Amino acid sequence: MQNLATRLTTPNMTFLRTEICNGCKRDVEVYEIEIIGGKHKGELKEWKKGCVCEDIKLANQTLEHRNRLVRSKMQEIFNNNSLINKDLEKATFDNYNPKNKSQTYAKRTAERYVEVFNLDEPINLSFHGSFGIGKSHLAKAICDGVMEKEVTEKERKRGKHGYNAIFISVPKLLRKIKSTFHKDSEVDTDKIITMLENVDLLILDDLGAENSTNWVTEILFDIIDSRLGKNTIYTTNYTPTDLVNKLGERNFSRVINQDTNVIEIEG
Numbered sequence: 001m002q003n004l005a006t007r008l009t010t011p012n013m014t015f016l017r018t019e020i021c022n023g024c025k026r027d028v029e030v031y032e033i034e035i036i037g038g039k040h041k042g043e044l045k046e047w048k049k050g051c052v053c054e055d056i057k058l059a060n061q062t063l064e065h066r067n068r069l070v071r072s073k074m075q076e077i078f079n080n081n082s083l084i085n086k087d088l089e090k091a092t093f094d095n096y097n098p099k100n101k102s103q104t105y106a107k108r109t110a111e112r113y114v115e116v117f118n119l120d121e122p123i124n125l126s127f128h129g130s131f132g133i134g135k136s137h138l139a140k141a142i143c144d145g146v147m148e149k150e151v152t153e154k155e156r157k158r159g160k161h162g163y164n165a166i167f168i169s170v171p172k173l174l175r176k177i178k179s180t181f182h183k184d185s186e187v188d189t190d191k192i193i194t195m196l197e198n199v200d201l202l203i204l205d206d207l208g209a210e211n212s213t214n215w216v217t218e219i220l221f222d223i224i225d226s227r228l229g230k231n232t233i234y235t236t237n238y239t240p241t242d243l244v245n246k247l248g249e250r251n252f253s254r255v256i257n258q259d260t261n262v263i264e265i266e267g
Contacts, residue, residue, distance in 0.1 A: 016046070023053035060159035085169075091140040102266040103134060109263055110138040114145035117163070117231065118152050119200060124260040127235045128243075133267030135235040139203045142233060143167040146201050165201035170220070171210045177219060193219075197226035207236040207255070208246045217248055224254045 012034040021028045028050040035043050093111055098104040106127065113125060125142075127135040143165045151160045180189050196202055204223075210216055224232075234255055236243055240262065244252040256262060 013047075021048060021051045021053065024051055024056055026050055026052060057159075085136075088136055088140045088167075091137040092144070093138075093141045096134055096137050096141065098134075100266055102129075102264060106134070106138055106263050106265045109261070110142050111145075113142055113233075114149060117146050117149060117201070119155060119160075119163075119231070120152075122229060122231045122259075124231070124257075125233045126256060126260050126262045127233070127265060128237075128239060128262065129265035129267060130237060133265050135265060136205050139205060139233050139235050140167050143201065143203050163200045165203065166196065166199045167203040167205060169205040169209075170207050173204070174210055174216060174219065193222055193226065196223050201231045201233070202227055203233040203235075205235045207234045208238045208243055209236075212246065217251065220247065221251050221254075224251055228254060 014032045016030045016032055018027065018029055020026070028048040031047050031049060032044050033047045035041055035045060093107065096107055098107050109125070113123060116123070127139060129135055146163050146165045149163060151162060177189050177192055180192065210220075238246055240252075240256055243255070247255065
């Protein structure tokens with residue numbers, strides 16, 4: 001027979017049914033229990049014995065926290081001061097002033113890109129045009145817009161709590177990778193490429209401005225190939241025809257494929 005202390009602290013439980021939990025997909029027993037304290041005292045609530053949804057949620061939150069720490073560390077490596085030109089640090093959609101129809105179309109496309117951005121339906125963009133017409137400006141505005149954007153409800157249920165993005169010029173990226181060759185480097189090439197592979201949005205600015213060597217071609221292939229099926233944006237001063245000669249057919253076919261929206265900007 002239960003003593004008084006046990007009876008005061010043990011809720012009344014009534015077995016209701018067995019079922020498969022919609023969340024964790026485990027066989028559970030469902031009980032109706034009476035809340036014994038607090039503002040909901042006396043109310044009845046269903047409790048699932050054998051359900052591990054809360055454990056899974058906690059594990060996902062722990063993993064996401066760890067991933068944020070890793071991304072934060074890597075973002076320090078790709079810090080704005082060293083890898084983004086000063087004139088782009090404050091680039092926004094509001095301070096981009098189009099001067100012709102192609103620039104107006106490019107701006108609208110860039111704004112729309114942020115609006116529809118998600119991880120389940122990746123979109124590639126490639127901005128082409130000469131110097132000083134705003135390709136990098138629009139790409140940087142996209143980068144900031146995506147990082148400020150709320151994730152979709154579907155992504156939130158998967159434990160996603162915000163998008164991350166990297167904007168980096170290709171020549172500076174290659175110099176950063178070369179710096180890892182020194183024995184006192186805090187990071188190695190594989191970690192940089194892994195970071196670029198896993199980031200939600202990667203923007204490779206000024207593609208084609210790098211000096212072409214076998215090493216450069218292979219590094220670019222590793223990076224570009226790892227981004228297939230992921231949100232990626234390229235800017236380049238080259239036309240698609242000239243870019244194939246600069247990058248080689250293998251890299252070019254991955255930059256300009258059926259999933260890439262090519263935006264020609266005139267000016």
